[in-house]
Amino acid sequence: MPVQKLVLQFTVMCATDTLEEAVSAYADMELSEIEESISVGEDIGSGIKIISSETLSFPEQVTKELIEIGNDGSFFDCELGRLVDLEDRADATDKPGEA
Incomplete structure (x- = not known):
């Protein structure tokens, strides 16, 4: 059975003083932490989009x-x-x- 590769995009908006602060906050987050941040935290996120897909x-x-x-x-x-x-x-x- 071949393996399917999907590249996903997710947009988050957050209120920080600088772009670097926002990037730093999200750079090492796990998916569960991002979900929590946009569900009960102070940030907002969009739905997931498939950017590319291929069969390996x-x-x-x-x-x-x-x-x-x-x-x-x-x-x-x-x-x-x-x-x-x-x-x-x-x-x-x-x-x-x-x-």
Whole structure:
């Protein structure tokens, strides 16, 4: 099964003296902290928009993308094993008599 990658955008507005103060406040927040800040805190946020999406069909591509977001590259190992199996089966059916 391929892996789907979605890049999301979320807009927050907050009252701070400087842009740097706002960026600093949100830079290291977890999603749950952002949700709390806009739900019961003093900030406001918009709905989530999908900015881009793509299907990651190759194991090397999935591993690279996982590493880029801070994972060790192994999160989808079970899915990647199935993907490689499907590719191997497709190759075998493309070459009659070689399977």
